[in-house]
Amino acid sequence: xxxxxxxxxxxxxxxxxxxxxxxxxxxxxxxxxxxxxxxxxxxxxxxxxxxxxxxxxxxxxxxxxxxxxxxxxxxxxxxxxxxxxxxxxxxxxxxxxxxxxxxxxxxxxxxxxxxxxxxxxxxxxxxxxxxxxxxxxxxxxxxxxxxxxxxxxxxxxxxxxxxxxxxxxxxxxxxxxxxxxxxxxxxxxxxxxxxxxxxxxxxxxxxxxxxxxxxxxxxxxxxxxxxxxxxxxxxxxxxxxxxxxxxxxxxxxxxxxxxxxxxxxxxxxx
Amino acid sequence: xxxxxxxxxxxxxxxxxxxxxxxxxxxxxxxxxxxxxxxxxxxxxxxxxxxxxxxxxxxxxxxxxxxxxxxxxxxxxxxxxxxxxxxxxxxxxxxxxxxxxxxxxxxxxxxxxxxxxxxxxxxxxxxxxxxxxxxxxxxxxxxxxxxxxxxxxxxxxxxxxxxxxxxxxxxxxxxxxxxxxxxxxxxxxxxxxxxxxxxxxxxxxxxxxxxxxxxxxxxxxxxxxxxxxxxxxxxxxxxxxxxxxxxxxxxxxxxxxxxxxxxxxxxxxxxxxxxxxxxxxxxxxxxxxxxxxxxxxxxxxxxxxxxxxxxxxxxxxxxxxxxxxxxxxxxxxxxxxxxxxxxxxxxxxxxxxxxxxxxxxxxxxxxxxxxxxxxxxxxxxxxxx
Numbered sequence: 268x269x270x271x272x273x274x275x276x277x278x279x280x281x282x283x284x285x286x287x288x289x290x291x292x293x294x295x296x297x298x299x300x301x302x303x304x305x306x307x308x309x310x311x312x313x314x315x316x317x318x319x320x321x322x323x324x325x326x327x328x329x330x331x332x333x334x335x336x337x338x339x340x341x342x343x344x345x346x347x348x349x350x351x352x353x354x355x356x357x358x359x360x361x362x363x364x365x366x367x368x369x370x371x372x373x374x375x376x377x378x379x380x381x382x383x384x385x386x387x388x389x390x391x392x393x394x395x396x397x398x399x400x401x402x403x404x405x406x407x408x409x410x411x412x413x414x415x416x417x418x419x420x421x422x423x424x425x426x427x428x429x430x431x432x433x434x435x436x437x438x439x440x441x442x443x444x445x446x447x448x449x450x451x452x453x454x455x456x457x458x459x460x461x462x463x464x465x466x467x468x469x470x471x472x473x474x475x476x477x478x479x480x481x482x483x484x485x486x487x488x489x490x491x492x493x494x495x496x497x498x499x500x501x502x503x504x505x506x507x508x509x510x511x512x513x514x515x516x517x518x519x520x521x522x523x524x525x526x527x528x529x530x531x532x533x534x535x536x537x
Numbered sequence: 538x539x540x541x542x543x544x545x546x547x548x549x550x551x552x553x554x555x556x557x558x559x560x561x562x563x564x565x566x567x568x569x570x571x572x573x574x575x576x577x578x579x580x581x582x583x584x585x586x587x588x589x590x591x592x593x594x595x596x597x598x599x600x601x602x603x604x605x606x607x608x609x610x611x612x613x614x615x616x617x618x619x620x621x622x623x624x625x626x627x628x629x630x631x632x633x634x635x636x637x638x639x640x641x642x643x644x645x646x647x648x649x650x651x652x653x654x655x656x657x658x659x660x661x662x663x664x665x666x667x668x669x670x671x672x673x674x675x676x677x678x679x680x681x682x683x684x685x686x687x688x689x690x691x692x693x694x695x696x697x698x699x700x701x702x703x704x705x706x707x708x709x710x711x712x713x714x715x716x717x718x719x720x721x722x723x724x725x726x727x728x729x730x731x732x733x734x735x736x737x738x739x740x741x742x743x744x745x746x747x748x749x750x751x752x753x754x755x756x757x758x759x760x761x762x763x764x765x766x767x768x769x770x771x772x773x774x775x776x777x778x779x780x781x782x783x784x785x786x787x788x789x790x791x792x793x794x795x796x797x798x799x800x801x802x803x804x805x806x807x808x809x810x811x812x813x814x815x816x817x818x819x820x821x822x823x824x825x826x827x828x829x830x831x832x833x834x835x836x837x838x839x840x841x842x843x844x845x846x847x848x849x850x851x852x853x854x855x856x857x858x859x860x861x862x863x864x865x866x867x868x869x870x871x872x873x874x875x876x877x878x879x880x881x882x883x884x885x886x887x888x889x890x891x892x893x894x895x896x897x898x899x900x901x902x903x904x905x906x907x908x909x910x911x912x913x914x915x916x917x918x919x920x921x922x
Contacts, residue, residue: 353582353883354576354581354582355576355582356582363879370879370880371802397725401662401722402661403652403663403667404652404656405658406652421649421656422649423645423646424575424644424646425640425643426643426645427661427719429585430585430723430726432725433724434725435582435583438582439575440645441575443574465646467646467647468645527724528724
């Protein structure tokens with residue numbers, strides 16, 4: 268038994284020819300279509316997506332009417348259910364007081380402008396993300412454009428990433444999202460074009476990867492702009508001319524727990 | 538040799554049936570958890586690991602501690618441990634099996650467990666933990682089984698078995714080191730972010746595992762004609778003493794660093810565990826129970842008279858087990874999650890299904906342990922007569 272050398276060469280030679288032939292055939296019938304299909308989505312390399320949150324503008328608006336447009340739109344378009352209890356809570360973008368957002372930055376005489384005030388939190392899409400480092404299945408990974416992505420179809424639900432994330436940005440589906448209390452989620456799923464998650468997997472903010480792919484900005488940023496508050500800014504840190512770089516150039520910005528070396532890409536203008 | 542597990546006294550069978558009942562209850566609860574999701578447990582967004590991972594961590598230690606009889610026997614040629622080396626290896630097999638089961642019941646999507654193999658990720662410590670735990674399981678099965686088979690035939694075990702036994706020595710250290718690395722490399726979890734985590738793990742493993750072995754040996758002596766031996770128990774007692782002293786010493790080192798430096802993040806978990814934080818303190822009575830039993834164990838172990846007397850040694854061993862089980866299980870795992878990344882306290886307590894599943898896994902481990910020990914003891918009785 269066993270394949271003779273001659274036969275092996277014949278088969279492999281033929282396979283190569285067929286392989287080339289396959290591509291060549293496509294080139295003849297539909298020129299460029301293969302290359303187009305193999306191109307990455309318009310996100311592109313060399314980008315470093317980031318968010319700059321103008322805390323002053325945001326707080327002013329919240330003071331007025333308790334605004335939570337960004338949270339509502341995000342959780343609506345991503346089918347994030349409301350379980351009504353902190354134990355099973357799932358959140359992609361949420362509010363936390365200044366003291367809890369920046370636990371190492373509080374002092375007894377902190378300015379009244381921020382003391383106890385609600386800040387907007389989301390995944391920091393760290394440049395050096397510990398959650399990606401610890402994931403045993405590559406279910407979460409860092410894209411070339413900086414987005415920390417999550418594949419809920421590969422996640423085994425070990426929750427190592429939740430232990431690894433120092434920002435509490437990850438949520439776990441303790442139960443089935445489709446069984447969330449109906450009175451709190453009357454029209455769930457709220458977006459038929461976005462998947463709901465099964466129980467037992469981790470999820471988080473993806474900077475609206477599905478919108479980035481279409482050349483749109485994240486929904487939270489758009490929602491904030493729509494109501495003319497413009498407290499959330501999204502852009503490319505790698506581009507010197509970008510709006511986010513411009514903002515950071517002229518304002519003092521802080522990040523959450525920078526001392527951990529994770530290099531968060533969400534900045535807060537104070 | 539397996540057939541020796543199929544004949545036994547009525548007491549043997551009742552014990553196995555008792556374990557099977559516990560396993561069945563645990564399995565039924567697991568099916569419920571499988572259907573409804575992990576919300577049947579007490580775990581939450583903030584305390585995302587709980588009772589299961591606590592047992593896992595503790596049992597990796599028990600598994601690793603098999604090396605405390607293997608090393609003196611194979612490496613230092615300490616002949617007395619020849620009588621119990623296989624018991625240490627079989628205890629390791631049962632413990633590793635429980636570890637793997639605890640990881641499995643903790644998974645949110647267990648059907649995808651093979652993703653760890655299909656998408657190997659060397660940057661994840663969990664990937665390495667899978668490798669070292671499974672490797673250790675195989676090593677102990679091969680070595681334990683072949684040594685016992687050789688003993689039965691009255692011939693020395695083969696050379697390759699000895700090679701594997703040698704490999705299993707550093708391997709035992711590796712399983713607990715890697716398990717410590719699961720915790721010790723996470724930024725922002727101050728309680729776990731300590732360079733002596735692996736050393737602490739090994740110290741507590743090398744007292745709690747042999748302590749369990751001592752108790753099991755005493756039971757074996759009671760229920761069979763095989764005597765693990767006076768000298769053997771005495772040597773184990775010395776090992777437990779040194780390891781327990783080191784364990785407590787390492788813990789005090791952590792306390793010093795946290796409180797002398799005064800860094801809040803390093804102190805918070807200790808404060809939560811031992812006196813409560815922001816008015817929450819569910820674990821406080823447990824941690825002081827652990828301290829109490831730890832002190833009792835140290836006294837009974839350090840005083841030569843009580844260490845050498847088997848009754849008091851047994852009490853000391855039970856105290857070691859209780860103390861380390863609380864400290865390294867719930868204390869370490871839950872303590873690391875409290876306060877959460879926002880420096881808020883969100884407490885955890887296991888639910889009834891969670892506890893029943895845990896008991897089911899322990900029962901499975903003891904079922905395996907009973908079968909393996911029955912075989913080993915039967916062989917040893919046969920050889921002796």
